Amino acid sequence: MQQAMPPEPNETAESVQTKMQDRMQAVLTRAPTAMGFVREGRFALVSDPLNHLFGHGDEEGGGELVGREIRSVLVSDAAHAGLLERTAAAFAAGRPFDEEIECVRSDRFRFWGRLQISPLDWNEPAGETFWIVDDVTVARQARLAPTWTAKHDALTELANRREFERRLSTHVGSRRLEPVSVLWVDVDKFGEVIRAMGTEVGDHFLYGLGQLLITKVRASDLVSRLEEDRFAVLLPNCDLHYAQIVAEKMRSAVAGYRLRWGLHRTRVKACIGVVQLQETLETVDAVMGAAELACAEAKAAGGDSVRVFVSSGGYEELAG
Structure with missing residues (x-):
């Protein structure tokens, strides 16, 4: 990692601070994310996307949003007080x-x-803070729709078990020739995370883990949270060989x-x-059971590994 360049011999502390602020503003100007710094309850530096998100201009230095109180972007005094608390x-x-919010x-x-x-410095949580803001209006409306909530897990926003099994049922027993595979993903020793850090940290971790799994599959695939720390992945038009590759990528990730x-x-x-999917697995429960049993074999072998269900009672080690 490269170290920061030392100040010039004749530079004052004030000039060094000004240069650092100019550099930070240059970074924020080019950043595609709505983010900024808040000092003493006011916006000190902001990126252009944050400026635009709150309806302000393009003037150099952040425009009208810089210098404004954070109360100006909240709907009421009560909302402001609640945010601070x-x-x-x-x-x-x-x-x-x-x-x-x-x-x-x-x-x-x-x-x-x-x-x-x-906070920029966790030793001084009352000091300057760093903000990131995303407009989630459309996503929130979708989540609140009855059809969405019936099919998705509220925590991870992935498909829920009912929706996963419904989608899987369209393939079980199908006469179509395309291969279909299923993955059962079980997080090792996740209970230790909960006991050590609490449910809120655990929930945040599960959300991030779900988003990570999505990056390892195609748009046509389906990632689902089944329960607690268990996930499943439906891979249409995917044979056992490629399913193994996907599984190993997920395990490594x-x-x-x-x-x-x-x-x-x-x-x-x-x-x-x-x-x-194969002829001997005649129901959704049979397919899910086979994937779960293969996963149990991986756990019994010490964890951090992949097992492949070959036939009734047979498993194959892939990685670990």
């Missing part, structure tokens, strides 16, 4: 603030934003995944069972 509580617990633009248009706030959530740091590993 919950942020302080989150920092005291050693974690960033991460919630969906109702925000307001300069034209008084309201939207829902996912607001993530972290989980092993390399690091949760950094405020002051919390943790990592886990996972076992994966792989099965390709």
